[in-house]
Amino acid sequence: MTDFEQLYETYFNDVYLYILRLSGNEHIAEEITSDTFFKAMKSIDSFRGDCDLRVWLCQIAKNCYYSHLKRSKRTEQIDEETIQDIPDLAPSVADAYVRRDEIGRIQKALHSVGEPYKEVFMWRVYADLSFKQIAQIFGKTENWACVTYHRARKKILEEMEEEKSED
Secondary structure, three states: OOHHHHHHHEEEEEEEEHHHHOOOHHHHHHHHHHHHHHHHHHHHHHHHOOOHHHHHHHHHHHHHHHHHHHHHHHOOOOOOHHHOOOOOOOOOHHHHHHHHHHHHHHHHHHHHOOOOHHHHHHHHOOOOOOHHHHHHHOOOHHHHEEEEEHHHHHHHHHHHHHHHHOO
């Protein structure tokens, strides 16, 4: 097995799940993951090793995903089909409606949060990266990543409260 095959086997699932969480679409996640490893294979010689390989691959994946969004000239929104794919944890239709509404509010609030809060929050929640890995991405300290994430979370909650009070 070549080194690149080992890299692919080791990190494929992480990259796929990250893009699946970002896009909410299995087809897009498969396509972007494939593009990610193709680009990684072409540029593996330029990998400087100043961050974890998983972080490097997720950065490539994120860039591929954003390029995909630009090409399609639309932003991904949680649509009715995606919401129906969320497993029903409560038997009540009312609970399902509240959950769908909550997901939409969280996503809307997230899009109103500025950088670097939005990106740090997404790396932590969608990619499940540690604060150390997030710090490496931004060239900052682990403490900075932790504080920024918690500030982002607070801003999102405040945004959701504001929206709720406007209703």
